Amino acid sequence: MADDTTPGPTRVLVFGASLRGDSLNARLAALVARLIRGTGAEADLARMDEFAMPVYDGDAETAEGIPAGALALRDRLAGADALVIASPEYNASLPGGLKNAVDWVSRVRPQPFKDKQALLVSASPSMVGGNRGLWALRIPLEHLGARVYPDMFSLAKAHEGFTEAGDLTDPALQQRLTESVAAFLQLVEADTRYVCLQRRWYEFLGDCTDAPVTQRAQD
Numbered sequence: 001m002a003d004d005t006t007p008g009p010t011r012v013l014v015f016g017a018s019l020r021g022d023s024l025n026a027r028l029a030a031l032v033a034r035l036i037r038g039t040g041a042e043a044d045l046a047r048m049d050e051f052a053m054p055v056y057d058g059d060a061e062t063a064e065g066i067p068a069g070a071l072a073l074r075d076r077l078a079g080a081d082a083l084v085i086a087s088p089e090y091n092a093s094l095p096g097g098l099k100n101a102v103d104w105v106s107r108v109r110p111q112p113f114k115d116k117q118a119l120l121v122s123a124s125p126s127m128v129g130g131n132r133g134l135w136a137l138r139i140p141l142e143h144l145g146a147r148v149y150p151d152m153f154s155l156a157k158a159h160e161g162f163t164e165a166g167d168l169t170d171p172a173l174q175q176r177l178t179e180s181v182a183a184f185l186q187l188v189e190a191d192t193r194y195v196c197l198q199r200r201w202y203e204f205l206g207d208c209t210d211a212p213v214t215q216r217a218q219d
């Protein structure tokens, strides 16, 4: 029987990182959200255009603080046990807008990406499926202490990859994505409910977190 100590369902923020109205990555994010809900977990589906923010500028941060869009994204992240990002690949890397959002959100304390489990997926009309962009996206996320899931999912030829109902046209890929999402959620559940390790994250050895010169760091 449920009581106050019974954990609720796992909550996942599923973030479509394209601003484009007819984004293939938004479609992939919607499918992942549906697969998450199918397991009994909760999915909070978000899009980049919900979080307007200027290009990062340290002077603007000093004068005006962190913009409302970045704080709103931080709030959605803080309300989730885990994060899925569906990101386009631009020039073999992550989109500048997504990196900018990560940079702004990383300025909040406590640093919101730290210890978050993250699953990365991508969709692209190319044969690469946007996979190189995900490798680039791992770098800032892992730097910030996110636990980026080893498996990633990249949908090649994504412009012909979805059915009318929003599933993948290739049943084998649909199966693979379903299994990856389920495995990721099992890890999230284990990590958030049965955590037994104290984690510490330092930017470099000898890091002193309250010194202004190392204010990117947090333990």
Ligand SMILES: Cc1cc2nc3c(=O)[nH]c(=O)nc-3n(C[C@H](O)[C@H](O)[C@H](O)COP(=O)(O)O)c2cc1C
Pocket: 018, 019, 020, 022, 023, 024, 025, 026, 087, 088, 089, 090, 091, 092, 093, 123, 124, 125, 126, 127, 128, 129, 130
């Ligand atoms: C500036 C720019 C660079 C791009 N570079 C790549 C690339 O390196 N690899 C790739 O697969 N697609 C690339 N594309 C194509 C995108 O994958 C494609 O536009 C995709 O639909 C964008 O994702 P979205 O549909 O979610 O907006 C690029 C598109 C733009 C606008």
